[in-house]
Amino acid sequence: MNQTLRRLLASQNMGALLFDTQFTIVKTNPEAVKIIKSLGQATFETDLLSLFPELIGNESFIADILNQKEDNFRLDFISRLNDKGQSFFLNLLLLPDEEPGHGLLILEDVTTSTQALQAMNQQRYELFLYKRDPQFRKNLLSESLLGNTEKIQRVRQTILKLSKVPSATVLLLGETGCGKNLAARVIHYSSMPTDSPFVDINCAALPEHLIESELFGYEKGAFTHATTSRRGLFEEAHNGTIFLDEIGELPLNLQAKLLSVLETKKFRRLGSNLAIDINARIISATNRNLQEEVEKRNFREDLYYRLNVVSITLPPLRELGEDIILLAEHLRKIYNIEFKSQFKGFTDDARQILLNYPWPGNVRELSNCLERIMIFTEKDWIEASDLAMLASKPMHSTQSSQQWVIPPNGIILEDVERQLIESALKQAGNNKTKASRLLGLSRDTLRYRLEKHQLG
């Protein structure tokens, strides 16, 4: 090994081991000793194959290198664990030395770059498996109710108990956007076989005249356009879970039918006399105060008690303290994969804003907020300025309840957006930062929308 090579290796923190045809190490540079010590080797072996068993099986190939019959032998990303449990990654490169009958093993510690690569692969594969593999989804979902606060821990404990009782009816309560849908899925996946159905019904989204046929199905000829028979969502959920989201919106006449299904575990398709047995866990959810709705006679008392066998209240985000940061970090990682961005985290100021904001829309609002920022911003860290629209709102404020009314002849949403942006710019004296605050947008989002509408 000549002087220039020695200097080059030292400048790159690369180790070098000179060995002979017996695979005995005859010389090392200080960097090699340092790398080998970091691996937790108690004694410095002089036998190359004891030090690097990764080379076993390739003795004849290495001999060919020493005899200059082969150029090199390279092993990348060799993983090692030291006695403290720390993980290291090395690249090994074997070259013939200028001294006949000798070879040079070059060592490069690539731990930092490899760990970054590993994190990236981990996210990519997890996303693939999540979409593809029900068992993986089941495992991951059971870990997905993130948080260390006592309130979240209590929710997780209740879900764990429910996973052992797959027939128990569950009522999920909590503000909008605080994870009732996720909790329902976690209950389902932690208590049912992976291939059992999870049928998600938003009671508020179904038109009133269709709810009954959607839930219970119908026979051919049951009504004018029933040209074929159709299974309802209750049938689809057999041996699984039926999730009735926004149960507080269910019309009173259907509340009676649902009560009957819960009591008898049977139902009839529209136009049929045949009772069909149903075996499914019922999970319902609402952001309304159902007890008040019972008092106002908007919700049947008997149904309320039938649904409320076990109730879980999901806490609002503003009550979760440091868990807000945990969730924000989790979402950042997800959006980094989705948008192929490289955000490393949040600055201290940005964290403070996240902690102070009241999050009336809960996790859904947090998720949308970060998604917006990560689509339109390109930098390493999410800063306070990116969250300006949150900082401008007072702590624990309530959102305006002003109602927007659509005129009878409708609107063109694009025109309304354009007019609102123009109005905000006018009010802010053409200052784009101020205008973006007025609109609850980041500056970059506003810039994107100005370009979209060809304004300024």
Add this chain to the structure above:
Amino acid sequence: MAKTTLIKKKICLLGPFAVGKTSLAERFVYDRFDEKYLTTIGVKISQKVLPPFKNDRDGQLRQHTFLIWDIAGLEKFDRVAENYFRGAAGALAVADLTRPETIEDLVKFCEKFSSINPKATIIVLGNKSDIFQRDETTLAELQKMAGEYSADMLLTSAKTGEQVENAFVMLSNAIGNYQ
């Protein structure tokens, strides 16, 4: 008492990502299992001494120390990948029974491995048998694939430990008797 000859052999765990290669190695070497999926980068080597066996040809007692190469589920077979495979006496080629498409992917691994180590022994494993809902098409496909490499086939579960030790012992015996 007959003298036992100790021999070190490099063997590879081959297969696409997330089929359970690391879990099989962990179960065999340390008798443990972790539910959490952690992707492997590059290669991780562990060692285990296998039970002695009698060589069919000379009747001698031999014992293998396996250097188990747990290789990442590679997406391309370049020179680096070739070097991971080089010098191996055998391989456990692993597919995930719950993801039948991994069987097709495994063919590429076996082709590359055999081209580098033509004399090496391969045993094909259908892993995750604990959650596999028996499906004859998948099993037939796996059996056919094993047949193409004159390989034995086993259904394993790294989670329960089912057939894991047997897979390594079978490989050890096959290497000992045919190489």
